[in-house]
Amino acid sequence: MNFKFTEENLNRIQKEINKYPVKKPAVMAALYVGQEQNGYISDEVIKEVAGLLEMTLEEVLGVVTFYTMYHQKQMGKYHIQVCTNVSCMLRGGYEIWDQVKNKLGINNLEVSEDHNFSLEEVECMGSCGTAPMIAVNEDYYENLNKEKVEEILESLSKTN
Numbered sequence: 001m002n003f004k005f006t007e008e009n010l011n012r013i014q015k016e017i018n019k020y021p022v023k024k025p026a027v028m029a030a031l032y033v034g035q036e037q038n039g040y041i042s043d044e045v046i047k048e049v050a051g052l053l054e055m056t057l058e059e060v061l062g063v064v065t066f067y068t069m070y071h072q073k074q075m076g077k078y079h080i081q082v083c084t085n086v087s088c089m090l091r092g093g094y095e096i097w098d099q100v101k102n103k104l105g106i107n108n109l110e111v112s113e114d115h116n117f118s119l120e121e122v123e124c125m126g127s128c129g130t131a132p133m134i135a136v137n138e139d140y141y142e143n144l145n146k147e148k149v150e151e152i153l154e155s156l157s158k159t160n
């Protein structure tokens, strides 16, 4: 399926391009916008970004595969990232990981059958001072315990 940025998104990317003397540094922003518009980074999104920023497909793919925030398949409506890095791990990150995994019945990088949830174990998300934490899409939930995690998951289930 062909992918073309909307006019509005092209303008957003152009603003990023304008910040630099060359186009390449706008690649992360362009991919972010591409993922937002398309739902995930398809081969067509990569092609479009490469063309726009005068990069090779391999260069763009290198960025996509390096950063965990880019997904090459459609994730759930609620993409849940659980941090199990040191600070979170020491304060129960793995217990939360198991809890979320069991509750949703999915494993790392899997999507629930109803497409409402996907799950990802991640490294530090820069919120160590308020560990343990998870992110649901762009929102951080911090200073968690099992009860709070249960509440979050229940409230997300209800909004579907």
Ligand code: FES
Pocket: 083, 084, 085, 086, 087, 088, 089, 123, 124, 125, 126, 127, 128, 129, 131, 133
């Ligand atoms: S270790 Fe989890 S946010 Fe830093």
